[in-house]
Amino acid sequence: xxxxxxxxxxxxxxxxxxxxxxxxxxxxxxxxxxxxxxxxxxxxxxxxxxxxxxxxxxxxxxxxxxxxxxxxxxxxxxxxxxxxxxxxxxxxxxxxxxxxxxxxxxxxxxxxxxxxxxxxxxxxxxxxxxxxxxxxxxxxxxxxxxxxxxxxxxxxxxxxxxxxxxxxxxxxxxxxxxxxxxxxxxxxxxxxxxxxxxxxxxxxxxxxxxxxxxxxxxxxxxxxxxxxxxxxxxxxxxxxxxxxxxxxxxxxxxxxxx
Amino acid sequence: xxxxxxxxxxxxxxxxxxxxxxxxxxxxxxxxxxxxxxxxxxxxxxxxxxxxxxxxxxxxxxxxxxxxxxxxxxxxxxxxxxxxxxxxxxxxxxxxxxxxxxxxxxxxxxxxxxxxxxxxxxxxxxxxxxxxxxxxxxxxxxxxxxxxxxxxxxxxxxxxxxxxxxxxxxxxxxxxxxxxxxxxxxxxxxxxxxxxxxxxxxxxxxxxxxxxxxxxxxxxxxxxxxxxxxxxxxxxxxxxxxxxxxxxxxxxxxxxxxxxxxxxxxxxxxxxxxxxxxxxxxxxxxxxxxxxxxxxxxxxxxxxxxxxxxxxxxxxxxxxxxxxxxxxxxxxxxxxxxxxxxxxxxxxxxxxxxxxxxxx
Numbered sequence: 001x002x003x004x005x006x007x008x009x010x011x012x013x014x015x016x017x018x019x020x021x022x023x024x025x026x027x028x029x030x031x032x033x034x035x036x037x038x039x040x041x042x043x044x045x046x047x048x049x050x051x052x053x054x055x056x057x058x059x060x061x062x063x064x065x066x067x068x069x070x071x072x073x074x075x076x077x078x079x080x081x082x083x084x085x086x087x088x089x090x091x092x093x094x095x096x097x098x099x100x101x102x103x104x105x106x107x108x109x110x111x112x113x114x115x116x117x118x119x120x121x122x123x124x125x126x127x128x129x130x131x132x133x134x135x136x137x138x139x140x141x142x143x144x145x146x147x148x149x150x151x152x153x154x155x156x157x158x159x160x161x162x163x164x165x166x167x168x169x170x171x172x173x174x175x176x177x178x179x180x181x182x183x184x185x186x187x188x189x190x191x192x193x194x195x196x197x198x199x200x201x202x203x204x205x206x207x208x209x210x211x212x213x214x215x216x217x218x219x220x221x222x223x224x225x226x227x228x229x230x231x232x233x234x235x236x237x238x239x240x241x242x243x244x245x246x247x248x249x250x251x252x253x254x255x256x257x258x
Numbered sequence: 259x260x261x262x263x264x265x266x267x268x269x270x271x272x273x274x275x276x277x278x279x280x281x282x283x284x285x286x287x288x289x290x291x292x293x294x295x296x297x298x299x300x301x302x303x304x305x306x307x308x309x310x311x312x313x314x315x316x317x318x319x320x321x322x323x324x325x326x327x328x329x330x331x332x333x334x335x336x337x338x339x340x341x342x343x344x345x346x347x348x349x350x351x352x353x354x355x356x357x358x359x360x361x362x363x364x365x366x367x368x369x370x371x372x373x374x375x376x377x378x379x380x381x382x383x384x385x386x387x388x389x390x391x392x393x394x395x396x397x398x399x400x401x402x403x404x405x406x407x408x409x410x411x412x413x414x415x416x417x418x419x420x421x422x423x424x425x426x427x428x429x430x431x432x433x434x435x436x437x438x439x440x441x442x443x444x445x446x447x448x449x450x451x452x453x454x455x456x457x458x459x460x461x462x463x464x465x466x467x468x469x470x471x472x473x474x475x476x477x478x479x480x481x482x483x484x485x486x487x488x489x490x491x492x493x494x495x496x497x498x499x500x501x502x503x504x505x506x507x508x509x510x511x512x513x514x515x516x517x518x519x520x521x522x523x524x525x526x527x528x529x530x531x532x533x534x535x536x537x538x539x540x541x542x543x544x545x546x547x548x549x550x551x552x553x554x555x556x557x558x559x560x561x562x563x564x565x566x567x568x569x570x571x572x573x574x575x576x577x578x579x580x581x582x583x584x585x586x587x588x589x590x591x592x593x594x595x596x597x598x599x600x601x602x603x604x605x606x607x608x609x610x611x612x613x614x615x616x617x618x
Contacts, residue, residue: 057330073465075463075471077326077473079325080349086318086325089326090282090284091327091462094332094334098464119314
């Protein structure tokens with residue numbers, strides 16, 4: 001077989017995969033190895049494939065993804081810490097023809113914003129909630145989160161989370177699945193190509209269900225935080241498989257009944 | 259067409275919002291303003307004008323729903339009373355920072371804390387000096403009648419959109435609960451999407467190919483940019499001070515003494531002016547209608563005419579600080595207040611005027 005030169009490989013007709021145009025051309029603010037960038041990409045690929053850029057309004061939280069609007073080429077609002085589901089509620093009710101999603105971390109969604117999360121889910125708002133769970137407050141420097149595992153170390157539980165003193169990690173995803181207002185509750189990861197594809201399919205399904213007025217579609221992505229966990233990206237993914245997945249098992253928790 | 263009705267102040271606000279073409283109301287029950295949400299749920303504007311009405315899980319959620327709706331260029335509003343308004347301060351600060359137009363109604367009750375459900379004016383500082391964190395101002399309107407409760411709703415929306423800034427109607431349990439004749443304005447249709455795109459091109463309505471994406475945020479991590487943003491807010495507040503001061507002067511032309519009062523206290527002072535004049539004391543009343551921007555210049559001018567001023571407020575002396583700043587030592591300014599839900603009566607106002615100002 002003849003040698004293929006670099007020039008031939010990068011010819012447009014040989015292109016098999018490229019970054020979606022809906023991701024803005026600028027460097028992400030996330031640490032190398034973090035899952036946020038991959039979820040951003042899956043999200044924007046879904047919006048591009050569904051051709052709903054002009055119909056989509058996203059909400060950025062407070063946390064590592066506070067600047068998500070810098071990277072996603074759609075109209076976005078930045079919410080106060082934990083309040084994204086309240087914003088989404090109003091947007092969707094005032095503009096029911098739009099796709100509305102929130103993008104939130106564990107501190108935002110499962111600690112300070114618990115009330116907004118539970119009530120938006122319970123009312124059955126026709127929105128998508130994308131929940132990135134890495135068991136730590138990444139942006140503020142690695143403090144204990146509502147989802148920090150028992151024994152797991154963080155800057156505010158430097159000897160490991162002692163559940164007798166600090167309480168238990170909150171499985172908010174299982175909790176919202178019990179509410180009548182959620183139609184689709186599922187948990188995924190983006191640490192292998194197969195999992196990335198599953199996450200993308202889940203995001204697409206969530207967008208389709210929210211548009212069909214089925215209630216809240218809730219997609220959790222268990223993710224690593226190699227900086228906060230003080231590991232290399234590879235180590236952190238292994239640690240996530242061995243420790244996070246047993247506590248936060250991947251897969252569908254609630255699927256819509258036909 | 260215009261319509262005459264006998265209504266409670268709270269009901270008048272709710273009806274006026276429907277007629278003003280409001281798009282969404284988000285609230286949480288609290289005395290003495292629960293009639294607003296109750297009235298709206300009876301009227302069901304979502305079936306007529308299309309206005310969304312939603313009882314939120316908290317005041318915090320309600321103000322953030324207003325943030326979400328306002329970010330889409332919609333006319334959104336919420337109402338509460340003092341403890342609930344404290345909870346909304348985070349959201350109000352974010353809206354001021356993100357420059358979002360909206361209406362917030364505070365039907366004030368006495369505080370601090372849970373305080374009382376009876377009327378008070380003790381949220382003056384909170385309303386006019388910011389309230390939440392950071393450098394910002396609200397446009398603050400203080401109605402003194404049920405008619406003004408209705409009239410100030412479209413006015414507040416107009417000013418809020420003119421300046422891209424939250425506006426507050428600061429009223430109290432007296433005006434909220436009392437019934438008066440009110441002339442209601444004609445129904446104004448809600449803005450169409452085309453109108454919203456024209457009026458608020460910054461709104462998040464879905465990015466189309468013909469424009470850049472719209473982002474609503476109060477965050478800027480670049481200190482230079484954040485400073486420029488705060489300075490642009492300052493220019494806006496200055497423009498409000500230049501253009502939007504509203505006040506009413508009652509019997510001020512020949513006044514030797516001046517009462518200064520807003521809202522329900524101004525109603526009481528109107529009677530006090532009559533009582534004092536019957537005794538031969540030449541008293542006038544200046545009623546600030548906008549509490550921010552404050553009528554500094556009219557007060558400064560009157561300071562050159564009168565021998566003394568008395569502010570009458572249902573608080574420990576809040577607006578009196580702004581009056582003293584306005585007159586800048588030119589004339590004596592004293593304060594008279596009642597607290598905890600007690601409403602001053604006109605006789606005691608005249609009595610205090612005689613002892614604290616005239617006889618002093």
